[in-house]
Amino acid sequence: MSLSQSYKPNYFSIEDILVTQERVPCKFLINVPKLGKLNPATEDLDIKPGTILELPMWLAEPISSGRQPLISIDLPRSYKETHREILKADAVAVDLHKFGINFYELGLYVKHLDPTGEVLKVLLHTFQSRFRLLMDLTENVGSDPTVQNRLDMLERMLFKSGHAARMRLDTWLRKSDLPMEAAAMVVNHKKRKRIDLEDLFKK
């Protein structure tokens, strides 16, 4: 595939499905009959108003809107003030993967829960201050492979495509010709076959 498009979620995108699987703290505002099993802490048949539960974003979002919301969503911890302060102080030092695997994407889903606009500000600030780190990473990999592990999903996607382009440029600068390569899926297929065979010998 030669089309290089930026990540933008759509209905079919695997990444967005993974993001919306993330759980957010919710508080039930009204009684919801029969769905007590959503709450592992009780054996009640219904969910009582006032119940506090973490629900996946895909469920929380549609039932928190409309004229009669069933729940209210609270800002997840990573976006609350204490965490925002950490990011404001030194975003580059933070292990963003630990902060939230989908820090930016989930942030975009919850930013409206914060009327002050601070969440959006911190998303932008974090992305913008960590960009240099990302750029440096794409250029000299090999030095410390663990640094990659400190990136969130969106940063990893950018890193991957940036790094691949960088490697192509380096080869171009070094070699007389860019080698033509086997198709990516063919390579994967051969690798898999080799692994399968190795399994066979082990048995």
Place this chain on the structure above:
Amino acid sequence: MFGDSAYTLIKELDRNPGTLPPYNNELVGEVKKEICHLVQQNHADSMANDESILGENGTNYFPTIRARHAGVQRNLRCLLAYHYNRVKCLRTMRWEFGSILPPDIKANLSSIETNWFSKYSSMLAKYMRSISEDGGLNLTVDLNPPKALYIEVKCLVDYGQYELSDGSVLLLKENSRHFLPRNECEDLIRQGVFQHIVT
């Protein structure tokens, strides 16, 4: 909770980028069953709702229906995304392997997917034939800008005899090196038979 099987289905694709894991018939069936189940429950409760509006102190099931409905939508989205992304992978395979897939990959397809693959193959072939007035243009070759007319390649497998377009026949043995016209090599490089040697 509901939606969990559907999530597992998507996770499976996420863990195997660039390959096609075996079609998970069982899990797809489970997700479908869950959808049917949720829809049925919603039907039953919405009828109960209608009746309770007529009577008094009935339970309001509308919140329950909304939550389940979100579950139906989620399951549906995962199902469609699962099939869509597999089709996209198959599409790339058509370009990279050609219209005949290796048997171990073929075994991972559902029969509906096998169907789609051959349909895609023929629509692509039809399109490529229609490109120019005389005979069409094969778009699955000429993938890189042409450089030198001749290139050096190393053979990675014992391939056997290979006929060049001028009729001469080469014996391709593992580790043998050849100096060949670039356009005669491209396909074999893509298939992983040759390795392109550059200095």
Place this chain on the structure above:
Amino acid sequence: MNPDEVEFIGEKQLISIIPTFNSSTIHLVSGDIGPFRASLPLNVPLWIAINLKQQRKCKIQPPDWMDVTRLEQIKDDEKSSRTFTKMPSEHYMIEAKLLLGYAADDISRADEIRTVIKDIWDIRMSKIRSSVDMLIKNGGSYAAVDNLTLMEINTMRPLLPQAMDQIHRMKKERSHLRPPTQNTTLSLLNSSHTSTSK
């Protein structure tokens, strides 16, 4: 774009060669080249020059700017300028790579030239890095990239445009899963309504 695709564009650049053979004009689709007279210089596209050189059918006449003194001057200018200076050729890096790679024997002081050009490239790359970082830090949505060659612009891809896309998306996007699929809700309820009324 891959570097070899940018190279493909740059290979159209005309270059002067001295053929070692005689031949009449070749009528290419892209225009005529030739006639070729042994030891009479003529201009041909870079891709033809390299091809002939590989077959030992010509000597290459390096472009004027491929000269140590001239390049040292360019390097000094580039160093002292805050902005990017204009390069002597729109495809200087491609020409340098191909000519130094295939025709080093036709270029005097080829090794020194290789070093200075590499220096110039590196100076410009480091300027690109700091301007790209600044552009992202300022959250800019527009920048001039005058005097950068295609190959240099290409080194900013995909990281810079994709990062700008993401910043733009963060600023713009209203957070919503997707518009709620109301029609399905309605049909779900409607169908049950019809069944009760029956």
Place this chain on the structure above:
Amino acid sequence: MNESEEINISNEVNSDESDSDELILTAAQVIQIMEEAWSNEKFAPEILPHKYEIVECILGQISHVEENLSNLINDDLRRSIHQMELDRLRYLVSSYLRTRLEKIEAFVCCILKEEDERASRNKLSYLSPSELEFAKAYRDGLDQHFTDTLKLLPAEILNNKIWQNEIITPNLDAFVFAKAKSQIEGVMIERDEEFVDLEKGSQVIISYSNISNLITNDKVSLI
């Protein structure tokens, strides 16, 4: 070799299909247009108006030269230069058509919807006839695939064909590198707030949505 054996290509090609405003282009100009269309298509997030006449014209030239190449059997040098040029042209055209095909597949529903709108307003189609046919076949194939795989689900879900409403659209805000082909005044860079003038030859990085009309008008090219 004597001159009579030489390949002769008419360097004048009539490339415009409209009779009223006939435009004579040389083959070199046709290639120039193709190269620019290739680059624009590679970098534009959405599909651009097709250049089918240009493609046909170049493919015609290729087969014309190929037919004549056999006359050059005893001149390896000339033969190889012709051969290389053909390889270059074939690459250019294939790469261009491949890029379009990838976009057609990725945004098939969106593209067909826009084609319908264009047709209803008597505007020129962006897809060539064979691309349009392919796009429809591709959409129908997907539609059938989803219908088949969702079998056994409740009718109200199947009949809804939700996948037909979930259209994948190109990101028109994507940032691109562009070069001005002439002096352009008042290009918007910040929504209704900031404008810039572009000198001929100047290069910028800018949101595609701010210059998309300038590409179709041939005022800027993507680089």
